[in-house]
Structures are given as structure tokens and as C-alpha cells.
Amino acid sequence: xxxxxxxxxxxxxxxxxxxxxxxxxxxxxxxxxxxxxxxxxxxxxxxxxxxxxxxxxxxxxxxxxxxxxxxxxxxxxxxxxxxxxxxxxxxxxxxxxxxxxxxxxxxxxxxxxxxxxxxxxxxxxxxxxxxxxxxxxxxxxxxxxxxxxxxxxxxxxxxxxxxxxxxxxxx
Amino acid sequence: xxxxxxxxxxxxxxxxxxxxxxxxxxxxxxxxxxxxxxxxxxxxxxxxxxxxxxxxxxxxxxxxxxxxxxxxxxxxxxxxxxxxxxxxxxxxxxxxxxxxxxxxxxxxxxxxxxxxxxxxxxxxxxxxxxxxxxxxxxxxxxxxxxxxxxxxxxxxxxxxxxxxxxxxxxxxxxxxxxxxxxxxxxxxxxxxxxxxx
Numbered sequence: 001x002x003x004x005x006x007x008x009x010x011x012x013x014x015x016x017x018x019x020x021x022x023x024x025x026x027x028x029x030x031x032x033x034x035x036x037x038x039x040x041x042x043x044x045x046x047x048x049x050x051x052x053x054x055x056x057x058x059x060x061x062x063x064x065x066x067x068x069x070x071x072x073x074x075x076x077x078x079x080x081x082x083x084x085x086x087x088x089x090x091x092x093x094x095x096x097x098x099x100x101x102x103x104x105x106x107x108x109x110x111x112x113x114x115x116x117x118x119x120x121x122x123x124x125x126x127x128x129x130x131x132x133x134x135x136x137x138x139x140x141x142x143x144x145x146x147x148x149x150x151x152x153x154x155x156x157x158x159x160x161x162x163x164x165x166x167x168x169x170x171x
Numbered sequence: 172x173x174x175x176x177x178x179x180x181x182x183x184x185x186x187x188x189x190x191x192x193x194x195x196x197x198x199x200x201x202x203x204x205x206x207x208x209x210x211x212x213x214x215x216x217x218x219x220x221x222x223x224x225x226x227x228x229x230x231x232x233x234x235x236x237x238x239x240x241x242x243x244x245x246x247x248x249x250x251x252x253x254x255x256x257x258x259x260x261x262x263x264x265x266x267x268x269x270x271x272x273x274x275x276x277x278x279x280x281x282x283x284x285x286x287x288x289x290x291x292x293x294x295x296x297x298x299x300x301x302x303x304x305x306x307x308x309x310x311x312x313x314x315x316x317x318x319x320x321x322x323x324x325x326x327x328x329x330x331x332x333x334x335x336x337x338x339x340x341x342x343x344x345x346x347x348x349x350x351x352x353x354x355x356x357x358x359x360x361x362x363x364x365x366x367x368x
Contacts, residue, residue, distance in 0.1 A: 019236070019239065019240070042239060044264070044267065044268060045264075046232075046260070046261070046264050047259075047260020047261065047263055047264060048258070048260055050226075050228075050229065050232075050258075051229070051232045051258055051260060051261050051264065052232075053229070053232075054226065054229035054230075054231075054232025054233045054235075054236065054258075054261075055232045055233070055235050055236040055239070055264075056236060057229075057233055057236060058201070058232065058233035058234060058235060058236025058237040058238075058239075058240070059236035059237065059239055059240040060236070060240075061221065061233075061236075061237065061357060061360055061361050061364065061366065062199070062236065062237040062239075062240035062241045062244075062364050062366060063240050063241065063364070063365075063366040064236075064239065064240035066236070080225065080226060080227075081226050081229060083225070084224060084225025084226045085223070085225065085226040085229060085233075088224070088225075088353040088354070089353040089354065089356070089357040090353070090354050090357060091357065
């Protein structure tokens with residue numbers, strides 16, 4: 001079976017999500033490396049996550065699908081950009097969040113900001129899935145990207161340490 | 172072309188009208204929060220205009236997204252000084268990517284005018300065009316006066332970008348208020364860009 005990041009890359013490509021913006025994260029490194037090595041994608045780092053949301057919103061309105069890759073603390077900066085841009089303007093911003101703050105977190109700040117993530121998503125009624133199992137990954141991504149586009153609504157994919165291995169004390 | 176110290180203080184609505192009059196090729200214009208897009212709205216209801224509500228600071232990133240998705244269309248971000256100060260990192264992203272079709276215009280009145288005219292950092296020692304040059308946007312200049320602004324716009328629309336034009340403006344309020352209907356703004360913009368038929 002493929003690695004999680006190979007599946008994510010494959011589904012993004014198949015779903016024509018060409019624009020990949022990111023603020024880097026250790027866990028996401030193999031995904032970022034894979035995407036940057038594939039000329040299909042237009043991939044680059046931004047200075048902030050909300051900047052990436054703005055870029056993806058502009059690209060969508062001009063005909064190009066995009067995704068923002070980030071870690072939990074990055075999502076913590078996004079409430080205003082989602083509430084005042086992506087949600088009311090009905091723009092299907094895709095978000096892939098590497099989950100920090102749980103299942104062996106060593107940084108209290110990460111553990112606290114992690115607790116804000118799902119309440120923010122729920123309060124804005126943003127579709128979100130926590131993906132913990134490799135065998136469910138492709139189905140969830142495929143169906144949810146199609147749904148986001150069809151319903152013109154943002155969607156967040158939270159990649160659990162159960163899927164990615166996460167970041168541990170030693171690393 | 173001028174330095175900040177000898178740039179004439181102009182008027183936002185007047186400059187916005189001058190800009191819009193020069194747009195002949197369905198260029199996309201992203202109007203930043205507040206007075207910036209109010210005056211864009213008042214300058215004519217172009218379907219290629221996007222009016223940002225909330226998300227202060229994101230006009231430049233939105234314009235970058237449009238520019239990347241449609242490299243053959245000129246895209247212009249209209250921002251204020253307070254807004255651009257919130258998202259200076261975006262200038263570095265743009266300097267890295269070097270999108271040829273992106274133009275940034277910063278209307279600088281050295282104040283958060285709409286919230287009560289509290290002074291921004293540009294009222295003191297901060298120079299937006301110099302910051303942009305430092306970020307790596309070599310074509311970042313102050314407009315000396317209205318004629319210079321028109322010349323710089325003409326050049327930015329014809330030559331390879333990215334470019335940034337900073338203008339000093341007065342504190343006149345905007346002349347109208349944009350209709351705040353985000354779904355309609357987005358839908359009209361997408362049709363204006365030919366994405367939806």
C-alpha cells in the first residue's frame with residue numbers, strides 16, 4: 001500500500017488541485033517534497049497561513065483549484081480569513097492540517113492551540129474530517145474535495161498522528 | 172517617480188478614476204478593505220473588480236492568486252497603508268515568485284482612516300515603497316503627482332512586473348459604499364474573469 005503522502009499527492013492531482021501553498025511542517029515534509037518534485041503542481045511557501053488562504057481564494061475565482069498545507073498552530077491564525085473571506089464568499093478553500101498538540105505532544109502551546117481548531121471549524125460550519133486510517137484516506141479526500149467544489153464550501157482535512165506518525169519527543 | 176518626501180498628496184477617488192480609465196483589457200482589480208474598495212466601486216461597476224469585505228490585508232494575496240491562475244491577465248491589487256502593513260510577508264512571496272502580470276497600488280494616507288484616523292507607522296518613519304524594494308520588488312516607486320501616477324500605471328500595465336506604485340493621499344472619505352453581498356460579488360467577478368459563463 002502507498003504511503004499517506006503519496007495518496008494525498010495522487011488525489012490532489014486527480015482532483016485538479018494544482019496550486020499548493022504551505023507554511024512548512026516537519027510531518028508534511030514528504031508531501032511537500034513530493035509535490036515540489038512534480039511539475040504538475042504550482043507549489044510555494046507563504047509567510048503566513050492567512051496569506052495562503054487569500055492566494056487560494058484568488059486562484060479559485062480565476063479558475064484554479066488550490067490547497068493550504070499547514071500545522072495546527074497555523075490553523076489557529078485563520079478564524080478571520082475563513083469567517084470573512086472563504087465562507088461568506090463561498091470559496092472552496094481546501095486545508096490540510098498536520099495535527100500537533102495531541103497523542104504525545106511535548107509543547108504545551110501546541111496542545112492548547114489544538115483545542116481551538118475543531119471549535120473554530122464547527123462554529124463556522126466548515127466540513128472537516130480527522131483522518132486516522134490509511135485505508136480511509138483516499139475515499140475521504142476524493143469525496144470531500146468533490147463535495148467542496150460542488151457546494152462551494154471550504155473543507156479541512158486534519159491528518160492525525162495515527163496516520164502520519166506525528167512529531168514525537170525525540171524528533 | 173519620486174521619493175516619499177516629495178510625493179504630492181493626492182486624492183484616492185481621483186486616482187482610482189484615473190486608474191480605471193486606463194484599464195482597456197479587462198484587467199482584474201482587487202479592492203482592499205474599506206475606503207479603497209468603496210472608491211473602486213464608485214469608479215464604475217466593472218465585472219473584473221473584486222471588493223473585499225473583512226479579511227484585512229488579503230487584497231494583495233488574493234490578487235496574487237488571480238495572477239497565478241490567469242497569467243495572461245493583468246491583475247491589480249489596491250491596498251491602503253494600514254492593510255499592507257498587516258501582511259508585509261506577502262511582498263516577499265511575490266518577490267520570490269515574480270509574477271509578470273501583477274501590479275500593487277498602495278494608497279497611503281498614513282492613517283487607519285475608517286476607524287478614526289489613528290496614525291499608522293507611515294506617519295512616522297516607514298516607507299512602503301522602500302519596504303517593497305527591500306522585500307525584493309525592484310520596481311517599487313512613489314508617484315510624484317497625478318501625471319506621474321498615470322505614467323507609472325501605463326508602464327506597469329505594459330511592462331513585465333511585478334511592480335508596486337505607492338501614492339500619498341489625503342484623508343477625504345470614500346464617495347460611496349459598496350453593496351455588501353459577498354456571494355454576488357464573487358459570482359460577478361468569476362463571470363468577469365470568464366471562469367463562469
